[in-house]
Amino acid sequence: MEPTRIHSNGDSLFQDITFAPDIPVYATTAAYNKDPCPNKLHLGIGVYRTEEGKCHTLNVVKQVEQTLANDLSADKEYLPITGMPEFNKLSAKLMFGSGSPAIKESRVVTVQCVSGCLSLRVGAEFLAKHYHQHVVYLPEPTYGNHPNLISAAGLTLKTYRYYDPKTLLLDFQGLLEDLGSALTGAIVLFHACGHNPTGVDPTCQQWEQIRQLVRQRGLLPFFDSAYQGLVSGNLDDDAQSIRMFGCDGGECFVAQSYSKNMGLYGERIGSLSIVCKTADVARRVESQLKLIIRPLYSNPPIHGAAIVTAILKDRDLYQKWTNELKAMRDRLVQVRRQLYDSLCNKGTPGDWSHIIKQLGMYSFTGLNKDQVDFLTREYHIYMSSDGRINIGGLSSKAVPYFADAIHDAVISSLPSSTLA
Amino acid sequence: MIISRFLRRGISTSTSPTRRRSWWDHVTPALKDPINAVTDAFLADPCPYKINLGVGAYRDDEGKPVVLQCVREAEGKIGATNFLESTSTAISSKLVEESAKLIYGEDSDVIKERRFAGIPALSGTGACRIFAEFQKRFYPDSTIYFPDPTWSNHRNIWGDAHVPGRTFHYYHPDSKGLNFVALMDDVKNAPDGSFFLLHPCAHNPTGVDPTDEQWQEISSLFKVKNHFPFFDVAYQGFASGDVERDAQAIRIFLEDGHSIGCAQSFAKNLGLYGHRVGCLSILCNDKIQAVAIKSQLKQISNTMYGSPPIHGISLVSKILSNPDIKALWLKEVKVMATRIQRMRATLREALERLRSPLNWQHITNQVGMFCFSGLTRAEVDQLAKEFHIYMTHDGRISMAGVTTKNVDYVARAIHEVTASDRDTKILHNIGAYKVNTDICSTSLGTNKTRARGMNLAL
Numbered sequence: 001m002e003p004t005r006i007h008s009n010g011d012s013l014f015q016d017i018t019f020a021p022d023i024p025v026y027a028t029t030a031a032y033n034k035d036p037c038p039n040k041l042h043l044g045i046g047v048y049r050t051e052e053g054k055c056h057t058l059n060v061v062k063q064v065e066q067t068l069a070n071d072l073s074a075d076k077e078y079l080p081i082t083g084m085p086e087f088n089k090l091s092a093k094l095m096f097g098s099g100s101p102a103i104k105e106s107r108v109v110t111v112q113c114v115s116g117c118l119s120l121r122v123g124a125e126f127l128a129k130h131y132h133q134h135v136v137y138l139p140e141p142t143y144g145n146h147p148n149l150i151s152a153a154g155l156t157l158k159t160y161r162y163y164d165p166k167t168l169l170l171d172f173q174g175l176l177e178d179l180g181s182a183l184t185g186a187i188v189l190f191h192a193c194g195h196n197p198t199g200v201d202p203t204c205q206q207w208e209q210i211r212q213l214v215r216q217r218g219l220l221p222f223f224d225s226a227y228q229g230l231v232s233g234n235l236d237d238d239a240q241s242i243r244m245f246g247c248d249g250g251e252c253f254v255a256q257s258y259s260k261n262m263g264l265y266g267e268r269i270g271s272l273s274i275v276c277k278t279a280d281v282a283r284r285v286e287s288q289l290k291l292i293i294r295p296l297y298s299n300p301p302i303h304g305a306a307i308v309t310a311i312l313k314d315r316d317l318y319q320k321w322t323n324e325l326k327a328m329r330d331r332l333v334q335v336r337r338q339l340y341d342s343l344c345n346k347g348t349p350g351d352w353s354h355i356i357k358q359l360g361m362y363s364f365t366g367l368n369k370d371q372v373d374f375l376t377r378e379y380h381i382y383m384s385s386d387g388r389i390n391i392g393g394l395s396s397k398a399v400p401y402f403a404d405a406i407h408d409a410v411i412s413s414l415p416s417s418t419l420a
Numbered sequence: 421m422i423i424s425r426f427l428r429r430g431i432s433t434s435t436s437p438t439r440r441r442s443w444w445d446h447v448t449p450a451l452k453d454p455i456n457a458v459t460d461a462f463l464a465d466p467c468p469y470k471i472n473l474g475v476g477a478y479r480d481d482e483g484k485p486v487v488l489q490c491v492r493e494a495e496g497k498i499g500a501t502n503f504l505e506s507t508s509t510a511i512s513s514k515l516v517e518e519s520a521k522l523i524y525g526e527d528s529d530v531i532k533e534r535r536f537a538g539i540p541a542l543s544g545t546g547a548c549r550i551f552a553e554f555q556k557r558f559y560p561d562s563t564i565y566f567p568d569p570t571w572s573n574h575r576n577i578w579g580d581a582h583v584p585g586r587t588f589h590y591y592h593p594d595s596k597g598l599n600f601v602a603l604m605d606d607v608k609n610a611p612d613g614s615f616f617l618l619h620p621c622a623h624n625p626t627g628v629d630p631t632d633e634q635w636q637e638i639s640s641l642f643k644v645k646n647h648f649p650f651f652d653v654a655y656q657g658f659a660s661g662d663v664e665r666d667a668q669a670i671r672i673f674l675e676d677g678h679s680i681g682c683a684q685s686f687a688k689n690l691g692l693y694g695h696r697v698g699c700l701s702i703l704c705n706d707k708i709q710a711v712a713i714k715s716q717l718k719q720i721s722n723t724m725y726g727s728p729p730i731h732g733i734s735l736v737s738k739i740l741s742n743p744d745i746k747a748l749w750l751k752e753v754k755v756m757a758t759r760i761q762r763m764r765a766t767l768r769e770a771l772e773r774l775r776s777p778l779n780w781q782h783i784t785n786q787v788g789m790f791c792f793s794g795l796t797r798a799e800v801d802q803l804a805k806e807f808h809i810y811m812t813h814d815g816r817i818s819m820a821g822v823t824t825k826n827v828d829y830v831a832r833a834i835h836e837v838t839a840s841d842r843d844t845k846i847l848h849n850i851g852a853y854k855v856n857t858d859i860c861s862t863s864l865g866t867n868k869t870r871a872r873g874m875n876l877a878l
Contacts, residue, residue, distance in 0.1 A: 017713055076694045291450045
């Protein structure tokens with residue numbers, strides 16, 4: 001980008017600034033909001049909705065917030081740079097398991113960050129400053145903001161094959177080949193579970209193969225965990241990929257977000273954990289993380305951390321949370337099944353089994369850009385142009401309408417000879 | 421479950437990296453942030469009458485942190501977290517609008533014409549960082565001029581955004597006031613179109629602010645030089661007790677037609693330290709440019725955290741937009757500022773009652789949360805070691821930590837540790853030397869070199 005020129009007196013120094021390109025997911029939301037059609041559907045943004053299509057605040061969160069609001073003894077003082085200590089301990093336990101040897105040996109440093117995004121950014125800044133290798137391999141495709149977050153820290157991006165557009169599932173062979181030929185010591189970003197945008201996850205056996213390859217090649221794994229509990233319905237199971245790496249004695253990074261699994265989107269609460277070889281290294285790493293955090297935002301916000309801590313440390317609240325989480329996840333599974341059944345019953349051309357094989361909040365439908373545009377134009381259905389839908393934004397009432405729309409989009413895009 | 425059985429079998433040792441060294445062996449322990457280091461030392465001290473005059477967080481006269489009543493009322497109204505994208509966007513816009521009105525003036529042209537681009541930020545730090553990244557993006561070869569001294573984190577913020585920092589004269593260690601002549605020289609000698617960071621009121625760490633007349637002169641010179649003024653507004657309301665009064669510097673610049681930038685923090689004046697609520701705004705030529713600049717600011721903030729936490733934004737937005745709650749806030753901020761002013765006066769009086777011959781006028785001349793005491797590093801260390809009183813090593817005292825109960829003790833302690841300075845003054849009086857403010861030595865062989873204004877009388 002060309003630097004703007006020094007202006008003569010009176011003009012803004014930023015006179016020549018042009019509009020930044022729209023961020024696709026927000027542009028989709030803006031278009032949806034403007035649309036007056038009563039049947040419109042927003043399947044574009046990764047926010048969980050209830051059956052009634054409303055935003056969902058978990059009951060356990062409401063309960064905790066009420067308690068916090070009524071607690072006149074609590075103050076609003078600055079947190080330490082690395083955040084609320086109890087939050088950090090509990091988040092590490094949630095991620096790595098209460099029996100984690102790495103935690104017991106004080107080899108895990110966990111810092112509260114401002115959402116999963118900033119956890120990634122802080123981790124990337126640390127790597128840019130302290131790691132010899134500045135190349136990061138991202139799965140193809142990946143969450144839209146990953147490239148921005150990581151390149152903003154000055155790291156170089158490459159990709160590895162992940163999603164097979166033919167099968168609409170994992171391209172495992174391609175993944176192994178690309179990681180097998182990755183630069184030694186390169187950083188590799190993995191989605192712990194509920195891959196965004198595809199919903200495609202490796203199996204347990206595949207994760208073990210990946211782990212062996214990563215350790216053999218000396219690659220540094222960096223996990224993004226944004227959907228723990230929302231994929232299998234079980235918090236421990238959804239953390240298995242991370243725990244495999246966390247307990248093999250090696251090092252790894254984990255960015256964690258509570259936006260989706262606790263519905264705390266707006267509170268921007270997450271953490272960065274770094275598993276180190278020794279406790280001494282962990283202490284030094286923590287001290288250096290503080291130097292990165294302080295010029296970014298000084299210290300993290302209290303409110304989200306207070307909510308998460310209250311839930312994680314209290315047995316009853318934790319149980320309530322896991323129950324609500326399971327209900328959310330079960331709704332996702334049920335909607336997937338319903339959509340698949342509807343498309344099969346309609347005889348919509350194509351194999352739609354990927355909808356039930358993919359996991360978590362998202363499904364890569366396989367619809368192309370033209371078909372997506374058709375859906376928006378004809379049916380007022382808003383989704384990512386790459387064909388991703390947020391299953392969490394679809395109610396069971398809206399499934400028939402959506403299935404009709406997909407059917408119509410697919411049929412309309414078939415060559416006319418096949419329709420004869 | 422298959423997954424658990426798998427882990428119980430254990431991970432293959434043939435690919436175990438146990439023998440490999442840590443990737444981070446070369447990582448050295450980082451130096452502690454000076455302000456946090458003070459807090460750590462204070463917390464580690466078991467002395468029951470220890471006093472923390474380090475961190476800039478308000479305390480009441482019992483030494484307790486305060487949650488403002490206006491905040492409690494706002495919390496009662498905003499209810500539980502209910503994230504909805506459209507609501508969240510609306511609340512963010514409201515916060516920016518109300519923050520801009522607060523700093524630029526509700527009736528100002530920039531507000532009426534909507535000639536500002538603003539986004540919520542993670543308190544003042546976050547706002548400064550986004551601006552630093554924005555400055556780097558659009559003026560990649562530019563530098564930023566900081567007042568000497570400035571808040572310790574400013575250099576880190578612009579440094580991490582890869583914008584080199586320079587300084588301009590600000591604090592005069594001899595007078596413990598503003599070094600106005602040198603300041604104007606530096607502004608004049610800086611290349612045209614330079615970026616300057618300014619504290620509009622209650623300068624941190626010195627408490628030394630230009631007068632209105634001086635601000636006018638600074639603004640005029642900035643116009644001639646076409647410099648870009650970026651204001652770090654962390655204490656609006658805290659300096660004089662009047663939010664309008666504390667915005668005077670900015671209003672002067674606005675009158676002169678500057679297009680400025682502001683980082684606003686609501687940590688101190690709303691007591692929302694831990695909620696990390698602030699606002700970054702940049703004034704523009706017109707509404708269209710404002711939209712373009714805002715889009716760029718949002719893009720930068722998306723590479724960090726997206727948006728600050730909704731709870732804090734909701735609180736500030738509610739407080740500033742609800743007339744009754746805002747009126748309550750304005751009263752409460754005046755109470756806080758008044759207490760600080762009273763403690764300044766009380767501390768100075770206490771030192772004068774102890775017949776300290778040193779000049780402590782600066783305690784009441786300086787403004788806001790902090791007093792640049794003039795204490796040396798050795799004296800600061802002695803205060804901590806012998807008196808369990810903690811402050812940053814540059815001698816900055818957070819006046820919020822001074823209470824009616826501890827002020828006499830603080831005064832006595834300061835009086836004690838400055839004994840050698842007093843002796844020096846007495847010796848000078850005996851020797852009837854006119855003292856040079858840079859070097860101070862006596863015929864009795866006492867050599868001291870310090871850059872401290874003693875205002876020694878003959």
